[in-house]
Amino acid sequence: MTLMSINSVSEVEELLIKNSYIADNSLSTALYLALTLNRPLFLEGEAGVGKTEIAKVLAASLNRNLIRLQCYEGLDVNSAVFEWNYSRQMLEIRLAEITGRTDQKSLSKDLYTSEFMIKRPLLRALETDPLGPPVLLIDELDRTDAPFEAYLLEILSEYQITIPEMGLIKAKSPPIVIITSNRTREIHDALKRRCFYHWVDYPDAIRELEILKIKAPEAPEILRKQIVLFVQKLRQTDLFKQPGVAETIDWAHALVQLDHLSLDPNSIDSTLGVLLKYQEDIAKIQGSEANLLLTEVRSELSMTQVG
Structure with a gap:
């Protein structure tokens, strides 16, 4: 499918599903509007909910190159644009x-021409690509600082960069821009105003089960259902860091690798490090709390089905 052939939100949903990404209607709508109106899409949410994956899936679905700028503290023009x-x-x-x-x-x-430039992700994203405008992923923007945010304003509003020695460099066709943030700090309103915004939340049980069916098809059905219900209940617990969808998928793979056909107290306690990333959270859940959650999961599954 090409970008020009996308005419509805449902087609965006189908495009994502074909590439193993299950999105809800609100995310598909935000993505459809960003694609058709040539606006950057700012995705905010907890780590592990699938924000980065959206850019990867888009690039693969549309047969476009993915250009990724991984943000970090101290990121500057030399590393992000050119030197x-x-x-x-x-x-x-x-x-x-x-x-x-x-x-x-x-x-x-002559010394200040493109021939003498080392081009970084933001500049490469503005160049003409034979496959079509690339997907530019600006990942974890919240790790950078306010001055770098300010530098992005020209790129996000005009799809151009001003280089003092060369002048203006403007994209002939704007790239598809996906920006992600884990909200470790607030992003300035000036940047958000230049984007469409969407909060990517944890999926409900039905959608998470659909995701697990695609991402961990080797897991037995009963195990997938138990995993999803257990993780859903974990997210209602007061933890330092809630498990994301990525952890749910990893846990399913780990349990299958250990030949577990269903959850039991021992399998949970021995693999909690796949699901939880802080010792305080593991210590809180391990043992009696995990057994209590498992009992609730088994009880619910005996009365109803997930999905």
């Missing part, structure tokens, strides 16, 4: 000296 290839520039200067080229103004102009 000059100083060693190559010095080589060019020495070559000019050897050949007797003395026109400094001309030489200076």
Whole structure:
């Protein structure tokens, strides 16, 4: 499917499902509007709920290149946009000296061209791509600082970058921009105003079971149902870090690898480190609390079915 052939929210849902991503209607709607109106999509939510995966699935579905900018504290223009290839520039200067080229103004102009640039993700995303505009993933923006956010404003509103030595570089066709944040800090309103916004929440039991059927088909049906109900109940517990969908999938794979056909107290206690990432949370759930949750899961499954 091509971007031009997407004419409805339902087609976006189908596109994602074909590539093993189960989205709810609100997420599909936000994605449809971002794609058809050429606006960046800002996805916020807890870690492990599938924000980054959306960009990967989009790129694969539309047969576009994925350009990923992984954000971190201290990220600057040199790492995100471009830097000059100083060693190559010095080589060019020495070559000019050897050949007797003395026109400094001309030489200076030649040194500041794309030939002497080391292009980073943001600049590469603005270049013409034979496959079509790429998917630009700006991942975990909340790890950066306010000055870097400010730098992004021109890119997100005009799909262009101003380089002092060269002037304006503008995309002929805007990239598909997906920005993610785990909300470890608030992102400035100026950046959010340039995007469509969607909060990616934990899935309900029915949707999480659908996800598990696709991502862990080797797990027995009863095990998948027990896992989903157990994780859903865990998220209602006062934990330092709730398990995300990624942890649910990992837990299913781990239990299958250990040949567990269903949950039992021992299998839960021995694999909680796959599901929970803080010792305080593991200590709180391990043992009697896990047994209590498992009893509730078994009771619910005996009376009704998930999905």
